Amino acid sequence: xxxxxxxxxxxxxxxxxxxxxxTHVVGVPLVAFSILIPMAWVRxxxxxxxxxxxxxxxxxVIGWYFLLDxxxxxxxxxxxVPLVYAADRVAQLPLATGLWVFGASFVLGWLFQLAGHAIExxxxxxVDNLLQALVAPLFLVAEGCFAIGLRRDLHRxxxxxxxxxxx
Numbered sequence: 001x002x003x004x005x006x007x008x009x010x011x012x013x014x015x016x017x018x019x020x021x022x023t024h025v026v027g028v029p030l031v032a033f034s035i036l037i038p039m040a041w042v043r044x045x046x047x048x049x050x051x052x053x054x055x056x057x058x059x060x061v062i063g064w065y066f067l068l069d070x071x072x073x074x075x076x077x078x079x080x081v082p083l084v085y086a087a088d089r090v091a092q093l094p095l096a097t098g099l100w101v102f103g104a105s106f107v108l109g110w111l112f113q114l115a116g117h118a119i120e121x122x123x124x125x126x127v128d129n130l131l132q133a134l135v136a137p138l139f140l141v142a143e144g145c146f147a148i149g150l151r152r153d154l155h156r157x158x159x160x161x162x163x164x165x166x167x
Contacts, residue, residue: 003068006161072138
């Protein structure tokens, strides 16, 4: 398994421009929310409660984040859980409404991200590696931490890997 700085530096190599990063602050949560909606349509009992595919998927992804880095995994989970809850709520609406919310959030999220990549002049990271779509939320949380001066060691390691890859 790749280390946290390896995962983040791969993603960071495609997201060097601050405007591209800012478009992703909106686009990534919208796309994440949208793909959770169809997963939330899949529902099953777990003991006395009802779970959804979105809950299972989110738990697996957040578990992976924890394996990479527990503090960043925790912060990402705090931000991810409301998306799962919202997707679950949308999944309980009439199907036509859920489809509309799914489509609108998916398209709008991708429009934001593709606009950022057009500004940067670089294709999305997931074109080369689909797993990078799962790295995106963790990357945004890490970038937020870097912006306020946290995790300087990780920031340096990621920046060094990006510089080395560019040379």
